[in-house]
Amino acid sequence: MSASPRISLLGTGALLFEAPGETDLPTQRRIWSLAREVETWPEIREAVPGMNNLLVSFASRPRRLDAIEARLIDAWAAVDPLPLAGRIVELPVIYGGDGGPHMADVVAHTRLGVDEIVAIHSEPIYPVYALGSHPGYCYLGGMDPRLATPRRKVPVLTIPGGAVSIGGAQTGVSASDGPSGWNTIGTTSMSFFDALRDPPALLQPGDSIAFRVARVIR
Incomplete structure (x- = not known):
């Protein structure tokens, strides 16, 4: 028997629908499809994929939360994956050096050399699963499991926008200055969020990121 979705209330004005199974692209495509379906319901203000x-x-x-919950579960069972075909944005990355202060920690954990880490990290095309954490930040899928490195026990108080980092089984790029518990291995230059732009976020779910090696500093 397949696992069932989990639904929990968030205060009195929202709920969180959690899909069963692994976090992968097929599941995420169903989340995107469900979001589009749910936003057409008159009682719903917004449906935001995570x-x-x-x-x-x-x-x-x-009036009846159980009716909404049952409708969500039925919709989840019926939706087809939404294969959003967005843009591929290339980001030139300077790996290591002052912009990659935790490269040595990733080397120590993975037992891979710097050149291997750079080659493996810059190989895939990373789909944008969702936006969150801070404006313009992209949650990415597709990282090679060989690079998985636990988050830092003591977070860094400030990393710059454009920091390319690894946290657990994911990689990402900071869209602005701020704290982080991820391991920063490089840096790139890109404006991920501009309040005057339409839409303000540079990337949307369905877009992809390709990291390109600009330089490796050892």
Whole structure:
């Protein structure tokens, strides 16, 4: 028997739908499809895809939450994966050096050399699963499991925008200055968020990132 979705209330104005199974692209495509379906419901104000989940906020509090929950579960069973075909944005990365202060920690954990890490990290095309954490930040899929490195026990108080990091089984690029518990291995230059741009976020779910090696500093 397949696992069932998990639904939990977030205060009185929203709920969180969590998909069963692994966080992978086929599941995420179903999340995107579910978001489009749910946003057409008159009682729903917004449906925001997350990593393997969907945040659903109400236009007005429904009289029967169980009816909404049952409708969500039925919709999840019926939706087909949405194969969004977005842009591929290439990001030139300077790996190591001052912009990659935790490269040595990734080397120590993975037992791979710097050149191997750079080659493996810059090989895939990384799909954007969802936006979150801070404006313009992309949650990416597709990292090679050989690079998986636990998050830092003591977070760094400030990393710059454009920091390319690894946290657990994921990689990502900081869209602005801020704290982080991930391992920064390089840096890139790109404006991921501009409030005057339409849309403000450079990338959307369905787009992809390709990391290109600009330089390796040992």
